[in-house]
Amino acid sequence: AQSVTQLGSHVSVSEGALVLLRCNYSSSVPPYLFWYVQYPNQGLQLLLKYTTGATLVKGINGFEAEFKKSETSFHLTKPSAHMSDAAEYFCAVSEALQGGSEKLVFGKGTKLTVNP
Amino acid sequence: EAQVTQNPRYLITVTGKKLTVTCSQNMNHEYMSWYRQDPGLGLRQIYYSMNVEVTDKGDVPEGYKVSRKEKRNFPLILESPSPNQTSLYFCASSLSGTGNSPLHFGNGTRLTVT
Numbered sequence: 001a002q003s004v005t006q007l008g009s010h011v012s013v014s015e016g017a018l019v020l021l022r023c024n025y026s027s028s029v030p031p032y033l034f035w036y037v038q039y040p041n042q043g044l045q046l047l048l049k050y051t052t053g054a055t056l057v058k059g060i061n062g063f064e065a066e067f068k069k070s071e072t073s074f075h076l077t078k079p080s081a082h083m084s085d086a087a088e089y090f091c092a093v094s095e096a097l098q099g100g101s102e103k104l105v106f107g108k109g110t111k112l113t114v115n116p
Numbered sequence: 117e118a119q120v121t122q123n124p125r126y127l128i129t130v131t132g133k134k135l136t137v138t139c140s141q142n143m144n145h146e147y148m149s150w151y152r153q154d155p156g157l158g159l160r161q162i163y164y165s166m167n168v169e170v171t172d173k174g175d176v177p178e179g180y181k182v183s184r185k186e187k188r189n190f191p192l193i194l195e196s197p198s199p200n201q202t203s204l205y206f207c208a209s210s211l212s213g214t215g216n217s218p219l220h221f222g223n224g225t226r227l228t229v230t
Contacts, residue, residue: 032215043206043221051216090158094215101166102215108158
């Protein structure tokens with residue numbers, strides 16, 4: 001079964017600093033990879049996804065992530081943090097199920113705090 | 117507006133009193149799913165449905181029931197709620213249920229069972 005590890009349940013950065021949120025997955029087969037963001041009192045929203053092709057994926061709000069197969073990683077970055085980026089971020093990987101369906105396996109989340 | 121709508125947003129109940137959390141989507145999605153979110157555990161899948169009248173257990177189905185009589189609706193039923201079901205619940209839908217089809221989430225239902 002797939003597993004997703006997000007290093008650091010809490011990350012704190014200063015406004016304008018680089019944001020780096022780490023995600024590693026367990027699959028030996030290149031999966032579909034996702035980052036979702038959850039703002040307070042809201043559901044999760046898709047930030048970006050990797051399916052095939054270019055390994056550097058650009059998402060909304062200036063975020064991007066790079067798929068590195070050799071490292072089984074999909075780290076999320078943003079060059080300059082903004083106060084509005086404060087949220088919880090979830091990495092997810094697709095897992096094939098019997099019968100052709102798939103499910104998303106989520107990491108435990110990283111709460112990002114942005115300090116003024 | 118394309119959305120997944122859950123009701124209620126907040127619910128406080130007592131042990132053993134049956135409850136239903138409704139979920140509806142207006143995007144004609146085939147796939148729907150329920151998750152619970154608990155601190156330090158992330159999101160765990162309860163049940164999912166690939167299509168009308170087709171439902172399957174996720175990772176934590178005990179104590180829950182679902183039905184999919186219509187494409188747009190996927191209610192979550194707790195026949196006899198217990199305090200360990202106190203959690204934040206999310207309904208989600210996607211076009212096909214494959215990894216290439218992103219999930220759209222509702223805004224969540226915070227359930228407290230006393």
